[in-house]
Amino acid sequence: MVPARRPAARTARVGAALALAATVALLGACASDTDGGGDGTSATEETTEPDGDPSTEPSTEPTDDATDEQQGLPDAATMDVVAGAHGKGLPPGADAPTEGGTGAAWSAEPGLLLVVTFGSSTCPLLAEDDAAVEGSDVVVSFVDIPADTACTMDYVPATSVVAVPDDVDPGADVSVVLGDRGTVVVPPPAEGAAGEFAWTAG
Known part of the structure; x- marks a missing residue:
């Protein structure tokens, strides 16, 4: 009598079922990697460009505030000669010393002095509008320049x-x-x- 072989057949069926399950699982994993279409990495790659327009960000460049006073002055050679006027450069007829200095002369307008100073173009030393009399002297005062003002190292005249x-x-x-x-x-x-200029030492 030949022995029955049912256990071997059952083992083969179990092995085939396990192989089929493994194949299905592998196909499912592949499908999940490509869901959403295209390269699977495209969903995680995002741009890193900064928000907003870079041109609207505050500039770190220095402004022209420190130079506004000199840039806003008219040319001394053509400015109106009235009390309190200020100009860059020398007035007509002024012959300043080579080393600079501070000078004064009568203008062609009665009662008005022309006062020339030399200094930084961004921090010009300007005279007050009115002089005073102390004894026999006419005293001219100058507008204070704040100590923390950033000034250029050039040396130019102002009137x-x-x-x-x-x-x-x-x-x-x-x-x-x-x-x-x-x-x-x-x-x-x-x-x-206009009168002749008298100059102090530079």
Whole structure:
């Protein structure tokens, strides 16, 4: 009598079922990797461009605020000669020393002095609008420049027009104190013309 072989047949069926299950699982894994279409990495790759327009970000470049005062000044050669006027450069007829300095002269307009200073183009030293009289001297004061102001290292002239009190006689030599820059003696002008400049040391 031949022995039955049912156990072997059952084992073969179990093995085939396991192989089929493994194949299905593998196909399912592949399908999940490509769901959504295209390259599976495309879903995770995102742009890293910054939000907003870069041109709207605050600039770190220095502004022109520090130079506004000098850039806004008219040319001294063509500016109106009125009390309180300021200009860059020298007025007509002024012949400044090579080393610079501070100077004063009568303008062609009665009662007005022209005061020239040398300094930074971004921080010009400008005279106050009105002079004072102290004893026999005409005293010119200057506008303070804040200590924390950033100034360029150039050395250029600036001109201020200063009103002188009516009791000062322009027909005689006048001692003019130019702040802490020194004192000059300004000679009288010819009638209807600007006078000669007197200069302190540079």
